[in-house]
Amino acid sequence: MGTLSDEDVELLVGIRHFELALLRVFGEGKVNGTTHTCLGQEYVPVALAPLLDGDFVLSNHRGHGHYLAQFRDPAGLLAEITGRAGAVCSGVGGSQHVHRDGFLSTGVQGQSLPLAVGMGLHYKRTGANRVAAAYIGDGTWGEGAVYEALNMASLWRVPVLVVVEHNGIAQSTPTTRQLAGTIGDRVRAFGVDFTEITTHDIPAIRSELAPVVDRVRHEHRPAVVQFTTRRLGPHSKGDDTRTAEEVEALRAADWHAELAAALGARFHAIDERVRTEVDRVVAEVQARPPSQWADLVEAGVVR
Amino acid sequence: MSALSMSGALNRALADALEADDRVLVFGEDVGPLGGVFRITDGLAARFGDRRVFDTPLAESGIVGTAIGMAMNGMRPVVEMQFDAFAYPAFEQITSHLAKMRNRTRGKVEVPVVIRIPYGGGIGGVEHHCDSSEAYYTHTSGLRVVTPGTPQDAYDLLRDAIDSPDPVIFLEPKRRYWSKGEVTPGADRVGFDRAVVRRPGRDVTLIAYGPMVATALETAEAATEEGWDVEVVDLRSLSPFDDETVCASVRRTGRAVVVHEASGFGGYGAEVVARVTERCFHHLHAPVLRVTGFDIPYPPPKLEEHHLPGVDRILDAIGRLQWDDEVVGAGRGA
Numbered sequence: 001m002g003t004l005s006d007e008d009v010e011l012l013v014g015i016r017h018f019e020l021a022l023l024r025v026f027g028e029g030k031v032n033g034t035t036h037t038c039l040g041q042e043y044v045p046v047a048l049a050p051l052l053d054g055d056f057v058l059s060n061h062r063g064h065g066h067y068l069a070q071f072r073d074p075a076g077l078l079a080e081i082t083g084r085a086g087a088v089c090s091g092v093g094g095s096q097h098v099h100r101d102g103f104l105s106t107g108v109q110g111q112s113l114p115l116a117v118g119m120g121l122h123y124k125r126t127g128a129n130r131v132a133a134a135y136i137g138d139g140t141w142g143e144g145a146v147y148e149a150l151n152m153a154s155l156w157r158v159p160v161l162v163v164v165e166h167n168g169i170a171q172s173t174p175t176t177r178q179l180a181g182t183i184g185d186r187v188r189a190f191g192v193d194f195t196e197i198t199t200h201d202i203p204a205i206r207s208e209l210a211p212v213v214d215r216v217r218h219e220h221r222p223a224v225v226q227f228t229t230r231r232l233g234p235h236s237k238g239d240d241t242r243t244a245e246e247v248e249a250l251r252a253a254d255w256h257a258e259l260a261a262a263l264g265a266r267f268h269a270i271d272e273r274v275r276t277e278v279d280r281v282v283a284e285v286q287a288r289p290p291s292q293w294a295d296l297v298e299a300g301v302v303r
Numbered sequence: 304m305s306a307l308s309m310s311g312a313l314n315r316a317l318a319d320a321l322e323a324d325d326r327v328l329v330f331g332e333d334v335g336p337l338g339g340v341f342r343i344t345d346g347l348a349a350r351f352g353d354r355r356v357f358d359t360p361l362a363e364s365g366i367v368g369t370a371i372g373m374a375m376n377g378m379r380p381v382v383e384m385q386f387d388a389f390a391y392p393a394f395e396q397i398t399s400h401l402a403k404m405r406n407r408t409r410g411k412v413e414v415p416v417v418i419r420i421p422y423g424g425g426i427g428g429v430e431h432h433c434d435s436s437e438a439y440y441t442h443t444s445g446l447r448v449v450t451p452g453t454p455q456d457a458y459d460l461l462r463d464a465i466d467s468p469d470p471v472i473f474l475e476p477k478r479r480y481w482s483k484g485e486v487t488p489g490a491d492r493v494g495f496d497r498a499v500v501r502r503p504g505r506d507v508t509l510i511a512y513g514p515m516v517a518t519a520l521e522t523a524e525a526a527t528e529e530g531w532d533v534e535v536v537d538l539r540s541l542s543p544f545d546d547e548t549v550c551a552s553v554r555r556t557g558r559a560v561v562v563h564e565a566s567g568f569g570g571y572g573a574e575v576v577a578r579v580t581e582r583c584f585h586h587l588h589a590p591v592l593r594v595t596g597f598d599i600p601y602p603p604p605k606l607e608e609h610h611l612p613g614v615d616r617i618l619d620a621i622g623r624l625q626w627d628d629e630v631v632g633a634g635r636g637a
Contacts, residue, residue, distance in 0.1 A: 089407060089408060089409065090409045092406060092407050092408075092409060093407050093408075097403075097407050099404075099407060099408045099411070099412060104375075106399065106400065108395060108399045108400075111364070111368065111395055111396060111399060111400065113368070114364055114365045114366075114367070114368020114369055114371070114372070114396060115368045115369075115371050115372040115375070115400065116372060117365065117368065117369045117372060118368060118369035118370060118371060118372020118373040118374075118375075118376075118380075119372040119373070119375065119376060120372075121369065121372070121373065122372065122373050122376040122378060123376075125354070132372070144364065144392070145364045145365065145368065145395070145396075148360070148362035148364050148365030148368075149365050149368065151360055151362065151365070152359070152360060152362065152365050152369065155360065293409065
């Protein structure tokens with residue numbers, strides 16, 4: 001890996017520790033419903049964070065890393081997921097439906113792309129120099145809304161960046177069993193720029209994508225960037241159909257061990273500090289009272 | 304005040320809203336130079352320019368999603384779904400984003416999108432041009448669902464819808480597009496979520512909305528020959544529901560019939576019957592009846608007149624309201 005700042009490393013391991021802590025909290029029965037972790041994919045939003053500063057990020061069901069890279073707010077996110085005071089959306093959105101200025105996630109596959117078109121169209125018309133960036137997975141390419149949005153984004157030249165976290169598996173279905181052809185061919189058919197990223201070297205990724213994001217922002221050329229990445233955990237909970245060997249092979253290629261080896265003592269110092277901090281946040285958030293909903297009329301939800 | 308068709312009133316409402324507020328945008332399939340299949344947007348692109356009134360690809364999910372993205376940035380998009388069943392590809396956007404955004408953000412984010420949908424039958428169209436899809440939307444919390452029965456209401460409700468900070472499903476009774484009536488833009492409006500008594504009567508309340516308002520009024524006239532004095536309530540707002548106006552009427556008359564084009568089973572009328580029964584039980588002299596389309600997919604054009612409730616079927620229902628079991632001191636004959 002190229003040179004990473006301490007801040008980058010902190011964010012990388014911070015997302016990792018957040019997700020691991022979340023699985024622990026889940027195991028203790030303190031999370032209602034389910035949750036989807038981004039273990040293995042943390043470097044994608046970390047790489048993109050400085051390129052998307054001030055932009056609008058649309059996230060998906062596997063969005064904790066996207067949120068943390070944007071806001072560095074593990075307490076607010078954990079409170080949201082566990083329904084505690086200080087939750088980003090008062091606990092209504094949970095893991096998958098988080099809104100904050102400049103950020104919106106939805107677990108509904110592909111449905112963020114049309115919104116990105118509307119946002120991007122508005123940014124273009126108002127000269128905002130802003131990008132609407134939407135994270136989706138490889139499985140999302142089965143959804144028709146993706147193509148409606150790509151067509152409109154290309155036709156109207158809208159500053160939309162689609163980030164594909166291609167982890168090779170849609171819930172339990174391998175890509176080879178759910179996707180005909182390639183994502184790149186589909187994208188290029190719309191006249192949309194396509195870039196493929198196969199490394200997890202963050203500085204290299206940033207160098208390659210900076211001009212891509214620039215074109216989206218200033219020339220209003222929509223683009224799709226595909227990251228070939230790895231999902232180390234199950235889709236949500238207890239639904240991993242891959243063999244232990246398959247998962248082990250993915251772990252062997254994970255960024256974490258490589259980065260630890262490359263940075264040595266520096267990595268371990270940061271890792272230890274961040275792990276302690278995440279543990280502290282988890283304990284602190286869990287000690288909070290349940291999130292209270294403001295009076296519905298007062299909050300403007302009911303008129 | 305001038306005589307306008309319902310389509311003319313809708314066109315005027317859009318033009319006045321575009322004129323009054325720069326944030327208003329109109330887009331959808333063929334709404335630009337063509338002016339829409341039913342010409343509701345006729346002349347708007349020429350007058351306001353293709354930045355504010357523009358054609359889109361055939362992509363209903365994309366259209367509604369784009370509208371949401373723009374509304375979240377302070378715009379007020381009015382989008383057209385060309386026909387009722389054409390809106391179904393947008394259902395996910397409507398139910399998962401449009402209806403839920405405000406609740407999800409505890410009131411922080413408003414999504415003032417209006418989705419105009421020509422709905423209902425009576426024009427000899429094919430099945431996916433004739434659906435009465437209101438119950439899909441009224442069943443979804445977080446949406447306003449309104450439908451005009453007169454040209455004046457077409458104007459008023461559409462202006463109300465565009466002014467509203469809430470997402471609105473605006474159902475246009477396409478068979479009444481060409482019906483004419485006096486329209487006064489800028490007149491005092493009844494209120495966005497109010498029902499109105501279109502015709503006062505003492506004996507029975509006929510509850511109708513959208514395309515069936517005219518049919519109900521026609522029925523009320525015909526009923527005088529049978530000796531029944533029929534009150535017609537036009538719901539206007541299907542969600543939220545104006546319990547106050549509806550129940551006040553039913554408590555006065557003691558009898559009620561709900562009329563709609565949509566199939567009866569699981570239809571909107573079932574909700575109306577339940578609400579009226581729950582609130583007016585001790586005032587009722589007979590069960591509340593429904594006259595609806597049959598429980599079938601929309602029939603071929605030659606059969607639609609049998610499917611759609613007409614005067615005879617409604618009169619027949621009124622006749623079955625247990626007139627022989629008269630309770631002294633209430634309703635007819637009191």
